[in-house]
Amino acid sequence: MRLLIVILCLATIAMASEFIPFQDIQQLAERFVDQRFGDHYFESSIIYYGYDEQPNAYAMIFRNHDNMPLTIVMGARYTSSPVGEIIQALPRCQSQSEKLTNIINRQGMAMPRFVQNYYFGPGEEYCGFISQNGEYLINTGTYKIIEKDMLIGRQPVPDPELEKLTREKWNKYFKCDNFASRDSNYVPGVPWIDWVYGCSPTAASMLFWYWDSRGYGRLVDYFYLHWDYPEGEWNDCANVNRELALAMYTDSMTGGTTINNIRNGMITTANSYNGYSFSGSTSPQGGSYNQWNFTWVRQEIDAARPFHWNVLYYYYSGQFINHSITGVGYLTVPGDSFVKVHTTWDNGEPYWSLWTYYQGTYSYDYVVTLIPGGSINDNIFLDWPIGGGLYDAYILFHNLKYTLRWSSVGSNINRVKIWSSRGRDGTAYDTLQWTLIQNNASNTGSYVCTIPGGADTFRINISGLNSSNVRLGADGSFGRSTPVTLSHSAGIDLIGHLPTNGGYTRDIVRYGNYLYVADGENGLVIANIADSTLPVLVGTLAIPGNSMCIALSHPYVYVGTQENIFYVVSVSDPQNPSQVGSISLNDQVMDIHISGNYAYAAVRAQGLIIVNITNPASPSITGQYNTPGFAYDIDKDGNFVYVADATQGVRIINVSNPSSPVETGYNNTNGVTYGLTKVGNYLYAADGTAGLKVFDAASTDTLILLGSFDTPTTASKVQYQNNVVFVADGNLGGIRAISVANPSNPSEVGYIEGLGSSGNIQLSGNLIYQSDGLCGTLIINQTLTGIIESRSTAANTGFSISPSPVKLNGLISIRMSHDHTAITSVNLYDASGRIVDNIYKGLAEKGYTEFSWPVRNLPAGVYFVEMKTSDVQMVEKLLIIK
Secondary structure (H helix, E strand, O other), X not given: OHHHHHHHHHHHHHOOOOEOOHHHHHHHHHHHHHHHOOOEEEEEEEXXXXXXXXXXXXXXXXXEOOOOEEEEEEEOEOOOOOEEEEEOOOOHHHHOHHHHHHHHHHOOOOOOEEEEEEEOOOOOEEEEEEEOOEEEEEEOOOOOEEEHHHOOOOOOOOOHHHHHHHHHHHHHHHHOOOOOOOEEEEXXXXXXXXXXXXXXXXXXXXXXXXHHOOOOOOXXXXXXXXXXXXXXXXXXXXXXXXXXXXXXXXXXXXXXOOHHHHHHHHHHHHHHHOOOXXXXXXXXXXXXXXXXXXXXXXXXXXXXOOEEEEEEEEOOOOOEEEEEEEEEEEEEEOOEEEEEEEOOOOOOOOEEEOOOEEOOEXXXXXXXXXXOOOOOOOEEEEEEOOOEOOOOOEEEEOOOEEEEEEEEEOOOOOEEXXXXXXXXXXXXXXXXXXXXXXXXXXXXXEEEEEOOOOOOEEEEEEEEEOOOOOEEEEEEOOOEEEEEOOOEOOOEEEEEEEOOOOOOEOEEEEEOOEEEEEOEOOOEEEEEOOOOOOOEEEEEEOOOOOEEEEEEEOOEEEEEEOOOEEEEEEOOXXXXXXXXXXXXXXXXXXXXXXXXXXXXXXXXXXXXXEXXXXXXXXXXEEEEEOOOOOOOEEEEEOOEEEEEOEOOOEEEEEOOOOOOOEEEEEEOOOOOEOEEEEEOOEEEEEOEOOOEEEEEOOOOOOOEEEEEEOOOXXXXXXXXXXXXXXXXXXXXXXXXXXXXXXXXXXXXXXXXXXXXXXXXXXXXOOEEEEEOEOOOEEEEEEOOOOOOOOOOOOOOOEEEEEOOOEEXXXXXXEEEEEOOOEEEEEEEEEOOOOEEEEEEEEEEOOEEEEEEEEOOOOOOEEEEEEEEOOOOEEEXXXXXXX
């Protein structure tokens, strides 16, 4: 209360002058944010100047405990609004500074230099630059450039009545002791489209897209990329943007639209072009005399209808500045009112002050309503691919197969037309060139297509039709996908891709026909990989935080998160995984290894933690060894665990007593060890920028360096197969295949480059499964190691041959066991991977199957016998001698 009295006293003294002391503004902003948002701290401020080159406003920047920004723009004088706007982002002059500088540089100005920022109200934020050509202002939202003297230095004509209103508003702010008290409402789910053709058709297109998914499926048919002359950039937009611009008579060179044409243009587009019966109205001009149409704002939002809001500002120079935006909510606090908007410039949802005033420059507004009518029950929605943004490419790969997915509502859509567009980046780009790829697909919700070679971009458009060929709904990829080809050597090539959808693929594990993926914010993702060239998403489980690593002991997978939690998930039904238990391990869980009743976890700053998983619903910590570095990876061999400990190299820990693990040896490696694998008497370490290192690990208390190979980027994970180590090589490095047949002289025998951050890899036969960050999971076929001896982890499945070695013209006994009846093939391969003979193909009954096979007409040497069903592949080595 004492603080409030002090502020009121200071405010009373300051009323005699126009400017408000900064400390008073900061205290008011802190109180406003604390009571309205809570859990934020003041970080910094940015000063904005006005027409007279004096302080006009401040961007007060706050952050919460998750480091997320909140900006509240506070006026700097009694003749400006106390709060101009509130947005959960950084000020545009800061977040867009690099882009603004690049735009200025492209104008050919000689040695441009930033001077200071200006603010005249929502949407009227400018960055000032000076160059040898003169002084200029660039709008941080529209990127329009004007000469500075068009706005600055002119003396506006004050309006005493409006100045009185702003002073009264300031007085209410200083007197208010409870900003948490409020009246508000909000329409969620309104999509966002960047400025294209003009602000009025853009604001209207967001309304149309909103209603398109709510029973009016013909409003938005497809999306494409359009070059905007006013902004001088490419932007994604919907077909309805162009229809609205034509119907509103928008000037394509300036983006300007007359107020009287907005309502008529929306009704024409909805009804005449698309066959609905929408209606709408335009409010009278809003000002102080009718509270700036706030009754209209409240009426539309309370009816769950977003609206078209037009705010206009008059400058003394005679220039009318106006902008159309989409209203999606409102907020009133003691002394002030705000409208929650989509600005058409970025995808935040800031609160804009209902009105602004500054020394004779006042705002007025119009509300244009859009009321839907004539809906139908049928619609269709493209679920994948949705594409990415203009600057965050959604990666696909040339010549690979993908499954398009859609969903429909209603009962009358029985067939689907599918188009694709492919384009070239740059001035020749045009995604309005659509190619029909399927004229009569059944409405099954999916269709397999192949990404064409040579395309720089790719989009999909679908239409749902009834039996009379009437279009009932349509949809398309909002963003563009970017198809690419990975550079690779002979003997290793990409054959399949499981794209991530907003996640970040960190780790994978395969079991039978399923791939289990730790996919960052997406949690657990499960795909069917019976066809390695076409992985199919079958199940997901949202896991709080960021999933970092995964291990499997069927029917459970174990997921570690960046937020310190070790989760136990049942995958007995891959389509419906369910969490059954969890435990906190007190730091980021980087890797998990399962052995018997224990999970051995590499926990970043905690080292090795051993978790008892006997009871999946209640895992418990059995023991811990706190390594000196940061634990990133783990492997186990017998009673010993090997930990990749970053700057502290490799640590060897005896876990024969799980409750009391003891370190027995180490090697500091002189690098940063992120990954390792122990095979026989050798240990292979991914040693960061030092590449691959090979150690003699015959002793459990000493590691002896034998050889190394410097990979191109940052070695992060390793896997071994038949004298070849496959190294996941960090950002863009992909996978490097290193022969370790001579441990003292490793050499590269193959590679495939990557696009993301190469994470963990898993080997299964001749397939490599690679987690590649934002690119998802890559499935790679390699023939560098020939046919590989492998064993399935499928329960109750067995395969064996005897004897081996066997003499030529002798007999081998082949024994198989299955937990279900399955079509089974048994094939013989030579060491190069060439098929030599089909030994068996037929229906193997549940239980045991045993038969003999004569070894005839074959040269002596090493062979491999493969047993394969639809969900199991097992390989045994066979040595034939004379």
